[in-house]
Amino acid sequence: GQxxxxxxxxxxxxxxxxxxxxxxxxxxxxxxxxxQQHDGGAPTFLSYNGLDGLEETGRxxxxxxxxxxxxxxxxxxxxxxxxxxxxxARNTNAGKSTFGDGTTLTVKP
Amino acid sequence: GAxxxxxxxxxxxxxxxxVKIECRSLDFQxxxxxxYRQFPKQSLMLMATxxxxxxxxxxxxxxxxxxxxxHASLTLSTLTVTSAHPEDSSFYICSARVRGTxxxxxxxxxxxxxxx
Numbered sequence: 472g473q474x475x476x477x478x479x480x481x482x483x484x485x486x487x488x489x490x491x492x493x494x495x496x497x498x499x500x501x502x503x504x505x506x507q508q509h510d511g512g513a514p515t516f517l518s519y520n521g522l523d524g525l526e527e528t529g530r531x532x533x534x535x536x537x538x539x540x541x542x543x544x545x546x547x548x549x550x551x552x553x554x555x556x557x558x559x560a561r562n563t564n565a566g567k568s569t570f571g572d573g574t575t576l577t578v579k580p
Numbered sequence: 581g582a583x584x585x586x587x588x589x590x591x592x593x594x595x596x597x598x599v600k601i602e603c604r605s606l607d608f609q610x611x612x613x614x615x616y617r618q619f620p621k622q623s624l625m626l627m628a629t630x631x632x633x634x635x636x637x638x639x640x641x642x643x644x645x646x647x648x649x650x651h652a653s654l655t656l657s658t659l660t661v662t663s664a665h666p667e668d669s670s671f672y673i674c675s676a677r678v679r680g681t682x683x684x685x686x687x688x689x690x691x692x693x694x695x696x
Contacts (some may be wrong), residue, residue, distance in 0.1 A: 500681065501682060503588070512689075513586075513688060514624065514673070514674055514675075514687050515688060516686070519683040519684060521683065561635075561684075562682055562683070566681075566682045566685075567614065567676050568614070568675075568685060569626065570616075570625075571623060572622070572623045573622075573623055575605070
């Protein structure tokens with residue numbers, strides 16, 4: 472994804488907290504989404520930020536700062552099953568999404 | 581949540597043949613659906629936006645004559661890969677949003693295409 476940047480890999484241990492950052496180009500920006508994808512599977516929606524601030528959904532939270540063109544996904548109480556790829560996606564008001572290159576999260580015992 | 585069904589999940593075809601992939605929104609209407617392609621360990625690349633009752637909008641670099649998109653109803657979009665070549669082998673995924681929303685996108689299960 473040429474218009475978003477996120478780290479390629481992150482490693483953490485079970486029970487820990489991990490933050491995956493995402494910076495994006497502002498042209499046509501409407502909101503930022505986060506998706507999880509396990510190997511061989513389709514992406515599943517995690518969270519969306521249309522306004523600045525924090526959105527909390529269980530163990531996952533997402534944050535957006537429009538002035539900084541920056542957002543992050545926060546995963547708490549990490550579990551082994553959280554090992555997957557995480558994508559931030561920039562949404563336009565037409566509903567089109569452009570995906571980042573993804574961050575591979577490895578959770579270790 | 582809303583359900584998007586994609587079929588087939590896997591297909592193997594010979595070079596030169598065409599393959600049709602279906603994407604259905606099962607419990608909601610989708611005036612717009614999106615088709616993505618994903619190569620191993622890479623991101624989802626948007627190929628085209630499928631619009632019900634009108635022509636699809638293709639992203640730069642995507643051949644419209646090779647990847648035919650038809651969105652004949654509010655619940656069905658099809659992608660046909662014509663004259664397939666081995667380099668077309670990839671994971672093709674469709675997504676849709678509930679009409680009038682711009683937040684959560686619901687993805688189909690994906691289609692693993694292998695061209696031999």
